[in-house]
Amino acid sequence: MSPRTLYQKIWDRHVVTDYGNDEALLYVDRHLVQEVSSPQAFATIEKQGRKVRRPEAHVAVADHAVPTKRDGRRFADELAQAQVDRLKQNAKRHDITYLPMEGDRHGIVHVIGPELGFTLPGSVLVCGDSHTSTHGAFGCIAFGIGASECATVFAAQSLRQRRQKTMRVNLEGGLPDGVTVKDVILALIAKIGTGGGVGYAIEYAGSTVRGLSMESRMTLCNMSIEAGSRVGMVAPDEKTIAYLKDRPLAPKAELWDAAVADWMSLRSDEDAVFDHEITFDTSALVPQVSWGTTPEHTLPIDGVVPDPADIRDDGKREKMHRTLDYMGLTPGTRLSAIAVDTVFIGSCTNGRIEDLRAAAKVLAGRKAAPGIRAIAVPGSATVKAIAEAEGLDRVFREAGFEWRDAGCSMCVGMNDDRLSKGERSASTSNRNFEGRQGIGGRTHLMSPQMAAAAALAGHITDVRKYL
Amino acid sequence: MTMEKLIELKSVAAPLMEDAIDTDVIFPARFLLLLERDGLGRYAFNERRGGSEPFILDQPPYDKAQILVTGETFGTGSSREQAVWALADLGIRCVIARSFGEIFYSNCFKNGVLPIRLRGDEMAHIETAAEAGEEITIDLPAQEIRVADTTIAFDLDANRKRALMAGLDEICTILSDDADAIAAYEKRRASETPWLVLAPEQFGQIKTEEDAA
């Protein structure tokens, strides 16, 4: 057999029917179900009188709409309450495991999948959410789908898909102090653009990636979609195995041993050819911050707000004017001089324990600048419990942060945590789109350390000063 | 089950000449709380509408447009299919762009909307025609766009073309063509990668106590 990439190997294993022309019916091993993309999908199969083919292949959890200040009462937002109630009813009716909001397994879909051991190497995993690419950190093909495709997965446990081209991104040289994988992915998106990965499944490789924890690999794969790639992945290794061992839904006993033997051999063949390959030296990277309304609008912290006058193309210049107007920024302003009102630490990009630890380290013994609204939102109940056992909640609170329950929170303007018009945030989430965090809200993406530093300074700043 | 068929369209094309219009702009997040999929057009581009200058899709003749012409990576970002439902509800059956967000692109086909990628001079030609309010014809069987006396061919995957033309629902197609293959695959999986098969008992380890509320 000719040499194959990791993506190709997992793809080949999942072909139910080959339609030719790189198209196939692909088997789906796992489906994570959330409240936003599922109501219409359940309605579709019910209207057609169909059943969920394999109820055990789905796990349902509400994350987007849930309030993160919970008191056991009904939500203030009736629509949000109705959406969460609907998910619960649908899961029950179709015999799908539902993880209740008050339970100890609740959290953001992309945080709990790995925590449960639901996400496994060599599998195909989908969710009606674009950040499903996160799970690729475990060496699986994981991608976001639309609601119609969710219905297809319920009924047929498979999807018609076109095989992606493959791109290998070699990250080499390790990371300097104060620089995280979030800075790496933001810098990479700035370099290749939000369309740079369209049509490709990205495999991240190289010495920097091998050195990353599973949490960091998830952050990396998570934002692949922001470069346009539905799929980001990292080949499994000892760290992957150590993370998954004894997780509740991971295989046990002999099955575990057989799985590990298989997973450790799952990698791109040495002579496999990628359709595109880039190498990125991360050894001298500095912290990154976004200034505009797409993640590719990112610059190093020592940069300044760009000037539309420097752009030749009329359309692009006009778009930049529009962007700066929306962001309320003046060309030439140093990024480190931009004052923020709000700091958000959380989301499926940076709401894991390692992120909270890193932010807490910067905050320990310090206080947020006066007037700053700062919230820390663990990605899951599990993350929250670990953080509290380590006393991180105290560190956050003493620094002036609110310590919340798990959920998507301010990553997406569809729950109680939003920016109001003109408000500006330092945010560890993944999208700085217009209105993403609330109508008229202005988002600056950065790492958890950088967000913590922004809370202390009251403006965007270089975290390396605080280390 | 069927969707509305798509064979031929004749319409003006609304020019929304901007790059990287993401699905948060097309369908703002807060309306995702709605449980319906019909009637969502009124929320499309919500933050861009109601300003001093009417939004392009609210200006005659483009308020009747069935075709939208736009720039790079249209529909990038969130996977929300509401973005397509809302456009379809406004009567848009075809989007012509320089490139698309991938999930949006695939969502289009599930809803009888044809996404077309064009570049270079061909795209420039369509942009000009759109801005001039000229009628554009989309001929799906021939895979052609016709404007005045110019004909532009476009690429389209054969399966997707067939599904759009017949208004086929994907679930029905898969279950009628491939049900046996799926069952056979599941057997094979159970013997080749048995660790991927979840036994319902495994879920006993995850407490699923009822919500306190």
Ligand code: SF4
């Ligand atoms: S945290 Fe944000 S990006 Fe992640 S699933 Fe929730 S809304 Fe989507």
